[in-house]
Amino acid sequence: MRIKNLLLKNFRNYSDEVFDFGEGLNILTGRNAQGKTNCAEAVFYLCTGTSPRARRDRQLIKYGQSSAEISADCSSRCGDINISACIRENGREIKLNGNKITRNADLLGNLYAVFFSPQELRLIQDGPDERRRFLNISLSQLSRPYYVALARYNRILEQRNNLLKNRDLSLVYDTLPVWDEQLCSYAAVVARRRADYIAELAPLAAEAHSFLTDGKESLAVSPEKKYRGDEEELKGRLYEELKNNYDRDVRLGYTASGPHRDDVDIKIDGEDAKTYASQGQTRTAALAIKLAEVEIFKTAGGEYPVLILDDVLSELDLARRKKLVSRTAGLQTILTCTHAERVLGGREATKIRIEGGAVKR
Ligand SMILES: Nc1ncnc2c1ncn2[C@@H]1O[C@H](COP(=O)(O)OP(=O)(O)O)[C@@H](O)[C@H]1O
Numbered sequence: 602m603r604i605k606n607l608l609l610k611n612f613r614n615y616s617d618e619v620f621d622f623g624e625g626l627n628i629l630t631g632r633n634a635q636g637k638t639n640c641a642e643a644v645f646y647l648c649t650g651t652s653p654r655a656r657r658d659r660q661l662i663k664y665g666q667s668s669a670e671i672s673a674d675c676s677s678r679c680g681d682i683n684i685s686a687c688i689r690e691n692g693r694e695i696k697l698n699g700n701k702i703t704r705n706a707d708l709l710g711n712l713y714a715v716f717f718s719p720q721e722l723r724l725i726q727d728g729p730d731e732r733r734r735f736l737n738i739s740l741s742q743l744s745r746p747y748y749v750a751l752a753r754y755n756r757i758l759e760q761r762n763n764l765l766k767n768r769d770l771s772l773v774y775d776t777l778p779v780w781d782e783q784l785c786s787y788a789a790v791v792a793r794r795r796a797d798y799i800a801e802l803a804p805l806a807a808e809a810h811s812f813l814t815d816g817k818e819s820l821a822v823s824p825e826k827k828y829r830g831d832e833e834e835l836k837g838r839l840y841e842e843l844k845n846n847y848d849r850d851v852r853l854g855y856t857a858s859g860p861h862r863d864d865v866d867i868k869i870d871g872e873d874a875k876t877y878a879s880q881g882q883t884r885t886a887a888l889a890i891k892l893a894e895v896e897i898f899k900t901a902g903g904e905y906p907v908l909i910l911d912d913v914l915s916e917l918d919l920a921r922r923k924k925l926v927s928r929t930a931g932l933q934t935i936l937t938c939t940h941a942e943r944v945l946g947g948r949e950a951t952k953i954r955i956e957g958g959a960v961k962r
């Protein structure tokens with residue numbers, strides 16, 4: 602899978618620019634605030650339909666303009682494709698080979714992307730929502746049923762939470778079983794696939810971590826223990842759990858259990874990473890998990906993703922930097938940094954210099 606070229610029009614600080622990417626390592630260099638991350642962001646947006654950092658699409662439109670455009674020619678296991686997005690104040694239009702896509706589900710899975718930036722340290726350090734976000738982004742690209750089940754789960758959950766705030770308690774208690782029947786069938790899909798994904802990720806992450814630390818530390822990633830059994834069994838169990846907690850949920854006014862509250866357990870040398878890991882350990886663990894994600898796309902999705910490494914090298918020591926760059930062999934990588942020389946170690950790469958929202962030619 603690879604992106605051949607990328608066109609940006611009125612996207613962030615770009616007016617009208619084309620990037621020609623090489624098959625392997627692409628290094629975007631430039632001083633701070635020139636547009637390196639903006640370019641990386643555009644690539645991720647075309648792959649997933651979401652920005653890794655902007656809350657709202659309209660932030661992507663160049664100040665003073667009314668719309669932004671991103672377009673890329675790519676080659677993937679499905680052949681050559683063009684993906685484009687036109688982002689306006691009041692919405693967006695995404696096209697695949699010129700045909701309008703109405704649902705994000707139809708975009709996902711055409712081009713896989715793995716994004717890694719210093720922000721990804723939150724995967725280890727922050728609360729469970731960051732780890733669910735990671736799972737959701739990765740699994741949504743890999744599995745359309747997951748994406749669809751998650752969207753429906755979230756919608757019904759919102760309705761259930763609204764119901765829980767209703768003061769007509771007999772209505773609440775009568776209606777809950779109806780909502781829960783539906784909620785739990787989607788919850789089971791989400792929970793089962795997450796658990797399977799983590800089971801697959803765990804050995805890959807442990808291996809990548811051992812590689813990065815020269816076998817000096819160990820990383821263990823494990824899913825919620827309660828998710829055993831197939832979807833049907835899970836559905837039944839999730840339903841029981843909700844049913845046993847009607848009173849609690851009514852008192853709280855929201856649903857306090859279910860996949861929207863789940864976490865992933867991450868341990869370094871047997872200790873909870875969130876609580877005990879140092880900054881350096883956190884960085885290495887997050888990176889190992891991301892490298893494992895790359896391998897999962899290869900095995901489960903049949904193709905390597907585009908790997909986007911935004912500003913991560915400056916935070917790694919030289920040895921780890923070299924190791925990381927060596928792991929990018931064989932996959933298209935878009936790497937941003939301020940000084941290319943410190944990165945390469947003789948590796949061949951396409952170098953692109955960015956200045957003030959333009960490629961310096
Ligand atoms: N919507 C926008 N319109 C115009 N400029 C923007 C917009 N969003 C961000 N920028 C500018 O982009 C620059 C940051 O670009 P970025 O890619 O994050 O830099 P870096 O090269 O350090 O990664 C800043 O100067 C910021 O003002």
Ligand SMILES: [Mg+2]
Nearest residue numbers: 637638639912
């Ligand atoms: Mg940046």
